[in-house]
Amino acid sequence: MTGKELRSRFLSFFEQRGHTVVSSSPLVPHNDPTLLFTNAGMNQFKDCFLGNEKRDYVRAASSQKCVRAGGKHNDLENVGRTARHHTFFEMLGNFSFGDYFKKEAIAYAWEFLTVDLKLDKSRLYVTVFTDDDEAADIWHEQEGVPRERIYRFGEKDNFWSMGDTGPCGPCTEIFWDNGPEVGCGKPECAVGCDCDRYMEIWNNVFMQFNRSADGTLTPLPKPAVDTGMGLERITTVMQGVTSNYDTDLLRGIIAYVEELSGQRYGDNQEASVSMRVIADHSRATAFLIADGVLPSNEGRGYVLRRIMRRAMRHAKMLGFEDPVLFKTANFVLEAMADAYPEEAKRRDFVAKVVKNEEERFIQTLGNGLRILSEEIAKLKTAGQTVIPGEVVFRLYDTFGFPVDLTADIVEKDGYTLDEPGFEACMAEQRKKARENWKGSGEEAVAAVYRKLLEEGRQCEFTGYQTTSGHGTVT
Ligand code: ATP
Ligand code: MG
Ligand code: MG
Ligand code: MG
Numbered sequence: 001m002t003g004k005e006l007r008s009r010f011l012s013f014f015e016q017r018g019h020t021v022v023s024s025s026p027l028v029p030h031n032d033p034t035l036l037f038t039n040a041g042m043n044q045f046k047d048c049f050l051g052n053e054k055r056d057y058v059r060a061a062s063s064q065k066c067v068r069a070g071g072k073h074n075d076l077e078n079v080g081r082t083a084r085h086h087t088f089f090e091m092l093g094n095f096s097f098g099d100y101f102k103k104e105a106i107a108y109a110w111e112f113l114t115v116d117l118k119l120d121k122s123r124l125y126v127t128v129f130t131d132d133d134e135a136a137d138i139w140h141e142q143e144g145v146p147r148e149r150i151y152r153f154g155e156k157d158n159f160w161s162m163g164d165t166g167p168c169g170p171c172t173e174i175f176w177d178n179g180p181e182v183g184c185g186k187p188e189c190a191v192g193c194d195c196d197r198y199m200e201i202w203n204n205v206f207m208q209f210n211r212s213a214d215g216t217l218t219p220l221p222k223p224a225v226d227t228g229m230g231l232e233r234i235t236t237v238m239q240g241v242t243s244n245y246d247t248d249l250l251r252g253i254i255a256y257v258e259e260l261s262g263q264r265y266g267d268n269q270e271a272s273v274s275m276r277v278i279a280d281h282s283r284a285t286a287f288l289i290a291d292g293v294l295p296s297n298e299g300r301g302y303v304l305r306r307i308m309r310r311a312m313r314h315a316k317m318l319g320f321e322d323p324v325l326f327k328t329a330n331f332v333l334e335a336m337a338d339a340y341p342e343e344a345k346r347r348d349f350v351a352k353v354v355k356n357e358e359e360r361f362i363q364t365l366g367n368g369l370r371i372l373s374e375e376i377a378k379l380k381t382a383g384q385t386v387i388p389g390e391v392v393f394r395l396y397d398t399f400g401f402p403v404d405l406t407a408d409i410v411e412k413d414g415y416t417l418d419e420p421g422f423e424a425c426m427a428e429q430r431k432k433a434r435e436n437w438k439g440s441g442e443e444a445v446a447a448v449y450r451k452l453l454e455e456g457r458q459c460e461f462t463g464y465q466t467t468s469g470h471g472t473v474t
Helices: 003-015 041-050 100-116 133-142 231-238 248-261 271-290 298-317 325-333 341-346 347-382 388-395 405-409 419-435 442-458
Strands: 059-067 088-096 126-129 150-153 157-163 166-177 196-211 217-230
Touching: 003 059, 003 088, 003 100, 003 133, 003 150, 003 231, 003 298, 041 059, 041 088, 041 196, 059 271, 059 442, 088 271, 100 133, 100 166, 100 196, 100 217, 100 248, 100 442, 126 133, 126 231, 126 271, 133 166, 150 231, 150 271, 157 196, 166 217, 166 419, 196 231, 231 248, 248 325, 271 298, 298 325, 298 347, 298 405, 325 341, 325 347, 341 347, 347 388, 347 405, 388 405, 388 419
Parallel strands: 126 150
Antiparallel strands: 059 088, 088 217, 126 166, 157 166, 166 196, 196 217
16 A cells, blocks of 8 residues: 555545544744744644634544644654654644533544454554543543553653643543564564654544643533544555655655665664655655745744755765755655645745755865864864864854754764854854944845745745645745
8 A cells, every 4th residue: 555545545434434634734834933844744734723713614624734743742853764754744633612512522543443444453552641531541541552552651751732832631542563674673662652663654643732832731612522543644554664754755866866876775773764865854844845934044034954964964974976955855855745746836936045054064064074073073182072162163153064964974983063153152252233233244145035036926835925725834
């Protein structure tokens, strides 16, 4: 079963059970400054959960584009290292706005996995919130899941909240055992272990509260259900592989990187990490730009820039000396045109933005990397392992190295960054800037993108002018 088939299978399963299929909202949340990027299927329904908005349905299902980089749910550091985390992924979800609750939600999830998809029950586990006896009993009594396969976890894993404020509540999650040959192999490895063996596939949140800025939980007018299942993860299960990167959803882009680099995925561990990073970051880059985010030095644009620069560094590690991500980003949009036709139409614009960003950074990337290796050589002779704050700052300020990029580069050799030292340099620079402010260089950069945007508009690029649908810029 292909990823595409699974997406539609999920949606029609819920459609047949009275759910209205709603299309994905853009990655830039509409009217929600508290949220960096759309990070779950429920985001677009936030007001329905809060009781502030009425729709003509009380059950919905969707396949939602999500980005988890920066902000509360940040998986940037996990990409490349785990087999199951992406910055960009699709979340399948079913939702009840004050309609059904725990019993029905659990029944639907179990039916979809074990009857519709016919998953082997002996490889499935479930978790509930510490004191949620109700959910545990439903799993056992209603669905026949043995008690020893039901785990109880605390706030961190089984209490979901969208952000620091907003709807939240206890949840129950479903895990798939990828088998003993996958993961850390430690004797204590079990559901909840950080390794790839027990893979969380589906989260069912029982939304009961709204959390306000001071942390108070207020009961929602009507309890609701919000669920999320990673499309890439369930595809991994259904395709009998153990890594998202081996599913048809990611394999195509990896194959394209293999073709461009002349290297084979899986031959060399370091190169494989780089290929996964490029595959993942190309998807995030392509979809973020298609949804109106442009690389910049602050806010959402800076998160995008960090993703892109990290990908560029991995491209360099694979031996690419010239821009290449504009090709992989373009490839992604073309390959996903069936599911995301609007985004695919913007691929020329996306490619231009990416190429421009690559051209700007390639030279300084090489220079910055040289400075960094000289510094490491010095530290090695001195027997030290902390990169001084001024060096981290110089890389940031002169060479455009985001701090997390520097950290990522030195980490595998056991080096860490002097972050307080870096912060001190930053504070010093801000002080100086305030003293002799004469206009900012960012203006020139913004002008370049404005020009690209204008060009994009002239050729069939209507997304940014419409006020609804995928092209909305908020
Ligand atoms: P994990 O513990 O594996 O990081 P999570 O608990 O942070 O996942 P949820 O917030 O519960 O994830 O999101 C619901 C579902 O979305 C998860 O069960 C998983 O299938 C999927 N998912 C979450 N984060 C990612 C990601 N970074 N990449 C791919 N799929 C993800
Ligand atoms: Mg997570
Ligand atoms: Mg989790
Ligand atoms: Mg979870």
